[in-house]
Amino acid sequence: MNFSIAEENYIKNIYHLQQQSELVNTNSLAYELQTKPASVTDMLKKLQIKNLLDYEKYKGFRLSSKGNKVAINIVRRHRLWEFFLVTKLGFEWDKVHAIAEELEHVSNQELIQKLDRFLNHPQTDPHGDPIPDGNGKMPVIHQLSMADVVEKKKVIVSSVGNQSPAILELLNHYHINIGTEIKINQRFSFDGSIEIKVGKYAACIISELVAKNIFVYHE
Amino acid sequence: MNFSIAEENYIKNIYHLQQQSELVNTNSLAYELQTKPASVTDMLKKLQIKNLLDYEKYKGFRLSSKGNKVAINIVRRHRLWEFFLVTKLGFEWDKVHAIAEELEHVSNQELIQKLDRFLNHPQTDPHGDPIPDGNGKMPVIHQLSMADVVEKKKVIVSSVGNQSPAILELLNHYHINIGTEIKINQRFSFDGSIEIKVGKYAACIISELVAKNIFVYHE
C-alpha cells in the first residue's frame, strides 16, 4: 500500500513521539508537524480507517503494528539518505535533515534496497541514530548519555539526542562530531557541568543539558 | 520560487513537447500527462499567472523564458538522478525513469550541485540525452539517427528517441545499449530495414522504425 507525503509525515512523527511516551496526544503532534490540532484530528481519523492507528477519541493514540512497520520503513529511508548525503555528497551532518525529509518519500523498494547496498549497509545515520534493516530490525547501538559516564573514561560520540540547529552549532564550536573521541576529566556536582577534553583541543566545560544530549560509547 | 509537483510535471512536459513543435496544444499535453484536457486548461491559467507560460485562449501555448529556465532545471535534476541510479546503484537503464520522475522534484540547489560533482559532471543521461549544466546550458551531442548512417560505417549508440518499455525491451533483445558499437552492413530499400552487426553477436536486421529511434555517433 502507498501513502501520501502528508500521511507519511504524520506516521513518522507519531513514531518518534512514541519513543518518548507510550501514548501520543494531539497537541504535541500538531506542534511537531507545525500544524493545528484540528488538522491532526482530521488526519487521525483517516489513519485509523487505514488501520495504521489505534485511536480513541479524547484518549490519545498510538501506531498499530501495521502503522509501526510503515513508520520504520520511512525512518529507514530517511536515515539512509542522510548517510548518503554526508558520506557521498559531502554535506555537513547538520545540513542533511531537511533534504532527507523530502527524499524519504520516494518509496520505491528496489531503490532503497540498492541504496542500502551501495552504502554498504550502514548501521547508523550521521547523527548516530540506528538505521533499521529491510525487515524493520533496528541494530542495537549500546550508547549512554554523557551525563552518565564515569570520570577519566575515554568515550566516542555516537549520536546526539536533540538535533536542533542550535545544539549542532554548539557542538561544531566544541569540535564535537559523531566519532569524536572525548575524555571525561571531571564532573562538577554544583550544576552538573563536565570538564572534557576533545581530541587535541584545550579542555573545556559543557553544561549538564549538553551532556545529556550527547550519546557515547566506550572504547 | 518554488513549484508544486503537479506544476513541475506540467512545465517539464510542455518543455518536451516544445522540442517537437513550437506551439503546444491542450490535447497532446493532456495525453502526455495522462490527464483530461479540462484539467490542463485549469493548470495553464495558473502557470500563466505565475509568468511561466505564454498562453492565448484557443491559440496554443509555449513556455516563457522564465518557464523555460524552470523546465531545464527539472530536466537537469531528472537526468542527473537517472545517471546516479544506473552508474552508482546498478539499475538497468530502462528501469530508472519512473524513479527519477519522483526524485526530480526534490529541488534543493545544493543537493543537485553536489550530486553533479559526485557524478563527475556527466554530459548525458543513461538514455544518451544531454544533461544541462547549472546555468541551463545543454552540452552539444552530435548524434544522428541510425536510419541516416552510411553503410559499412561503425557507429556507437548514444541515445534512444522513443523511450517506451516496448523499444527498450527490443533493444535489450538485440544486445543494444548506450555505448554499444554497431557496424552497418547493408540497407534494404524495400522497407528501409538495415542489417547490422552488434559486437560479437551474429548479424541481424532491424526495422526502419527501430533504426529511426536509435541515435549514434561516429568513431
Next chain:
DNA sequence: ATTAATTTTTAGACAAATCTAAAAAAAAGA
C-alpha cells in the same frame, strides 16, 4: 463538588488539483 483552564473534537470554509458534462471556438469538409 463546582468552577476554571486546557485539550480535543466538530462545523464549516478554503485552496489545489482533479473530474464530467456541456458550451464555445476553431478547423475541416461538403
Next chain:
DNA sequence: TCTTTTTTTTAGATTTGTCTAAAAATTAAT
C-alpha cells in the same frame, strides 16, 4: 459558404489537506 467535427474552455462537483471559530470532553484548581 455553411455544416459537421474536433479542440478547447467553462461550469460545477469532488478529494485531500488545511484552517478558524466554536462546542464538547477532560483535567486542574479552588
